Amino acid sequence: MILSGKMAQRWWIILWSACSATLLPGEISYNKEVLPILASKCFACHGADAAKREAGLRLDNPKVAYAERDGVRAIVPGDLEGSALVARIFAKNDDELMPPQEEKNALTPQEKRILHQWITEGARYEKHWAFTAPSKSAPPKGSLWGRNPIDLFIEARLLAEGLKPQQRATTVKRLRRVSMDLSGLPPNIKELDSFLDDSSPNVYEQFVDRLLASPRYGERMATWWLDSARYGDSHGYDNDLENAQWPWRNWVLEAFNSNMPYDRFTMEQLAGDLLPNARHDQILATGFNRNHRIQTEGGAIDEEWRTEYVIDRVETMGTVFLGLTLSCARCHDHKYDPVSQKEFYQLFALFNRLDEKGFINNLRGSAKPRMRYQATRFEAERKGIETQAIDNNTKERALAALEQRYPHVMIMRDEIPRQTFVLNRGQYDYPGTAVEPGLPTSFSPRPEGSHLTRLDLANWLVNDDHPLVARVVVNRLWEQLFGTGIVKSSENLGVQADWPSHPALLDWLAVDFVESRWNMKRLLRQLVTSATYQQRAVYDAVSLERDPNNRWLSRGPRVRLQAEMIRDQALFVSGMLVEELGGSSAWVYQPDGLWEEVEKRGTFVQDHGRKLYRRSLYSRIRRTVAPPSMLLFDMPSREQCQVKRASTNTPLQALALMNEVTYVEAAKKFAERMRRHEGSARERITWGFRQATSRYATSKEMTILLDGYERRLKRYREDPGSASKLLDQGEAPMVTDLPKPEMAALTTVASAILNLDELMNR
C-alpha cells in the first residue's frame, strides 16, 4: 500500500506515540512546561506581535489557536490527528516542518513530546502565573525543623527532592551572615561577644532587630536600590561632567531607615510631585525618574535624546516595579508579554510632560526641571552670609560652598501638555498615531476616567491586587539574601521568566507582604529569621550532586559579597571606616591617569581625610569611567537600570585586593590595630583574625599565619628599607612609635586575611 504524504505522516505520529510510550509523568502544566516552549520557539511568528505574525496564527491565544482557518485547525484539544500543529512539528518534509528548518530554534524530542501530550490532555491554556494575582495558600505540613512558614514550603520541596535541610549554623556564622546582609558590614567583636554571652533563646532575633534599627541598614539597602535607580554622579555621555543628584540618595537613605512602606516608597518616587500638597521631600523623591543619563555631546539632536529619556523612565519603571521588559514594546507589540506598542507609548505619555531639554552642551549640575535642596535652609544661610560684614572674596567662597551643600536637584514636574504619538520603529522622528496617557490592560483593573497622570500609574501599581509589584520586590529581596531569586530571572517575571523554584512560597510571601502593609523591615526579618536562612553553608556530596546551585536550599546560602561590602569591610576591620549618614559623594583613590587615557575632561582631584574612608555608596561614580576596582567586583556602571548583579571570581579581583592602595592601606591600619592589642604575636593575630572573620582561627590556621609572620619578619629585619616602603602606602599615617619590621610583617598577615575567600563571602 502506498500512503499519501499526509497519511504517512499521520501513521508516523501514531507510531511515534506508540513507540515513545514514555508518557511523561503527571499532567502537563501549560505554564511550567508548554509556555516556555511556545514562547521561545513559536511566539516570534505566532504570538502577540501583530506586525510579525505569520498566517494569522496565534499560539498564545486559545481562541485563535483552536479556530479553523482555511479548513485547518492548529490545535484541536484532545485530537492529535486533527491538530495541524502536531503534523507540522513532526513533519519529515522540510517545507512542512515547524519551526522552519532555517531557524535556529528547532524543537527537541522532549519538547515535541510535551506538546504532543499537552494536546492529548486537552490543550488547556492558563494565564501566565505572574499575571494573575497571587494567593496565600496554607503552608505544607512539616516537621519541627521550621521556625516560620517559609521553612515549611522549603522543607516540603527538599523532601520531594530526596534532600534534607542542614543544621543551624553556629551563632557566630549566623550573626556574621545577617550582619553583612542587613548592614553591609561585619559585626564588631564587642557586640558579637555580648550576644554570644547572652543565653536567652531569642538572642539571634534580638541581634536582627538591632541591625534593622541601625542607620547602617539604610546604607545597605540604598546600595541595593541605587542599581535599579541607575544612580550615578555624572551625566554619562561624552565629557560626562558631574551632576548633583546626591540629595535624592539622601531621600532613599531616610526612606529605608524610617521603614517607609514599599507602596509609599513606590508612589513618592514615581509621582511624589503629584500628591496633594506635595512636601519638599516627596518632590525630591521623584528624582528617581531623572537619574537617567543626559546627552551632552555637541551636535546631538534635542528631540532624539529627550525621547530617549522618556523611554528610559518607562523602561526603568517597568523593570523595577513590574519586572517586565517594556523596552521590547518600544518598536513593536511585545512578543511575549501582553503589552502592545500603543500601551508602551501610553505609559510614555505619563512621563512626557516635563519642560526639559534633550541635549545640553557640557552640562554640569542639574538640568531643568529642578529644585533647590532644602530651600528654606539654603535661603536662611544665604541671607546670613550676605548680611555679614566680610570682603567680597570671602563672601563668594561662602556662597559657593553653600551651593555645594544645597544644590539644585533634578525632579519631575508636569508642565507641558505635550501630545504623545506612537513612534514607529521606536524612532523619535517617525511619529504614528496620537495616544493619550494610559495603563496596560492585562494585569490589574485600571482607574476610570481620562487625563491619567503618573499618580494614577503609581496607585495602579500599589493596589493590593496587582499581580506583579509585590512578587517582584519580594523576589528581589530574596535574591539579596539567598543569592538567587525564587524566580531566578529576577529582572523579568514576564512570560519568558524562569519557572519559580517555590511558586507557592513566592505567592505566600507576596500576599503576606501586602497584608503587612508593604512592611520592608518585617519582610526582611521574616526571611532572615527562617531556619532556611540560618542553615549551615556546608556543601556535602549529596547536596552538591542533587542541588548544585542550591535552588532547593539544601544548605545555607553562601553568597559572594558585593563590591561595596568588600571595600567597606576592609575599612571597618582596619578601624578606618568613617560613618556619616548621607551627604555628597567623594572622590576616592583611583589609578593615576585613568581619565587621561580616555580623554576625559577635567583633572582628577582626589578627596582626602575623612571623605576618603566613607562607605562605598558615597564614592563618586563618573559613569563612563566608573571606579575600576568596583567594576571588577561586578558593580554596574549605573548607566542604566540593572536589578541583578553578577558574582564573578577573576584574577583581576585578586590583583585589586592584594595591591590596590585602598587594601594595602587597610592592611597597614589593620596591622596597627593588631599591634596595639596587648599580648604576643600569636595573641595579636588571633585577635585580628577574629576581627575580620568573626571566628577564632583553628590551630592549623594559626600556625600558617604565625609562621608566615615570623618568616616575613625575618626578611623585613634584614631589609628595613622595604618595611618602610610598604608602610608608606596610603594617606593614613602609621602611628610612629611602632617598630617597622614588625609592622610590615603584620601588614602582610593582615593583607593575607583580607584576601581570604572567607572574607569575600558571607
Add this chain to the structure above:
Amino acid sequence: MRQDNVPILEMSRRAFLHSSAHGLGLAALGSLLNSGQTSAMASSQHAPSAKRVISLFQSGGPSQIDLFDPKPNLQQERGKELPASIRGNQRITTMTSKQEALPILPSTYQFVKNGQSGIDMSELLPHLGRVADELCLIRSMHTEAINHDPAITFFQTGFPLAGRPAIGSWASYGLGTLNANLPAYLVLTSRSTAGGAQPLYSRLWNAGFLPTEHSGVKLRNTGDPVYYLADPPGIDRAMRRDILNDIAALNRAQHAVIGDPEIESRITQYEMAFRMQASVPELADISDEPESVLKLYGPNVRKPGSFARNCLLARRLAERDVRFVQLFHMGWDQHSKLTEALARQCLDTEQPTAGLIQDLKQRGLLDDTLVVWGGEFGRTVYAQDPGEKAGRDHHPRCFTQLMCGGGVKGGHVHGATDDFCYNITESPVHVHDLNATIMHLLGIDHKRLTYRFQGRDYRLTDVHGDVVNGILG
C-alpha cells in the same frame, strides 16, 4: 561563577561546541557538558579562518572621502550646494543643520593606485598603500547613529545605548582563552598627538550582561600595565609568593570544612593573578624587539602610549594567542581644519597599521589573525564652517572600513558610493553585517551565540546581520 555557570553551559551547549581548535575555554566547557546534547549543533558549525582578532578602532570617524573613496569628479563641484536629490531628507547633526548652505568640499589630497590590485587610496597613506594587496576595503559601510557616543557604542556592542556586551566580550564568552596566563580580551587606547579628541567610555569594552570576567582588560600606557598588577613597594616577588602560599593554604583549609567549589576556583584565580604579574610586564616590555621590527612601526613606537607602540603590543599579544585585541585611537573628529588635522592623524596611524600588517605577515600570523580598521561613521562631503578652517561633519550613510588577514580577500574593494560619496550605490554593509562577518571568521555563527537575559536570548547582532560573503577569501 556560582550563578553564572549555568547560562554559560546552556548557551555553550546550544551554540558552539563546534571545534576543538578553540582552546582552553571550550575544552574546559566540553569536559563539563553532556556531550550527547552537543553533537547536533556541533556538526552544523564551520571551521574558523581566524583564531584571533586585532581591531584597530579609529574613534571620531575618519574621512572616507579624503582617505579611501576617491571622487575625482567632485573637483568641479567645489563650493556648490549638495543637490537635494542626493541629500535626501534624513537627519543631519545640529552642528551643520543650522548652517546656511551645505557646500561641497572635494578632497584636497591626491589619490594613487597601489599594488597589483591597483586600489585607490589617498597620498596620506603611503605605507598602507604598500600593503594594499593584503587589504580588503569595504567602501559601503553604513550605520544608524549620528553622534559619537551612540555610534561607537553601536559598533562595539550592536546597540546604541549602554548595557550590551562588547564584541570582544562575546568572543571571550564564546571561545574562551587560548593562553592561561593572559585574559582573552585586552584593550589598549591611544590619544591623538593633536590632543582634544572625543573621549572613550569603559562600556565600549565591558561585558554588559555577560559575566564580568569577559570584560576587556585594559592594558595601560602609564603606571601598572593592568590595574593593580604591581605589588606594592616593599613586597617583592618572593614575598608575594610567600603570602600567596599562605592565602592558598588558608583557603584550602576552609575548603576542607565547607566544600564550596568556589573556594577552589578562588585559589586558581589567585595563581593566575600571580602568573599575570610576570606575563603582562613581559609582553609590555619591548626591549627584545630588534631594530628592523621597530622600524616597521615608525618612530613613535618608542613612545609608550602611542598608537604605534600599541600596534606593536597588539602583535605581541597576537603571538601570545590573546583572542581579541582591541585598540582605540582617538582624534578623527575633524569638524574643522580638516586638511592639517587629517595629515597629522595619518602620520600617527598609517605607518604603524601597515607595520603591524607586515609584521604579522612575516611571522605567518596574518593567515589566522583578522585585522580590522575603521571608525564609528564617516564624514560629510559638504563643509562644516566653509572657508579656511573648513571641516566635515558626521556622516553615517557611507564610510570605509578596512579588513585584512584571517580569511578575508586581499587586494579587494567591496561596495561603492555615489558620485558625492553620500549614499551607497552597491553592496551596503551594515555594522551588524560587519560584526556578523567578524564572528563568522572566528568560527561563530552570530545567530547562535546567544545569552539569555531578561527572558530573551540576546546576541551581538540583535535580530539582524548577514555575513558578507563577498569579502571572504
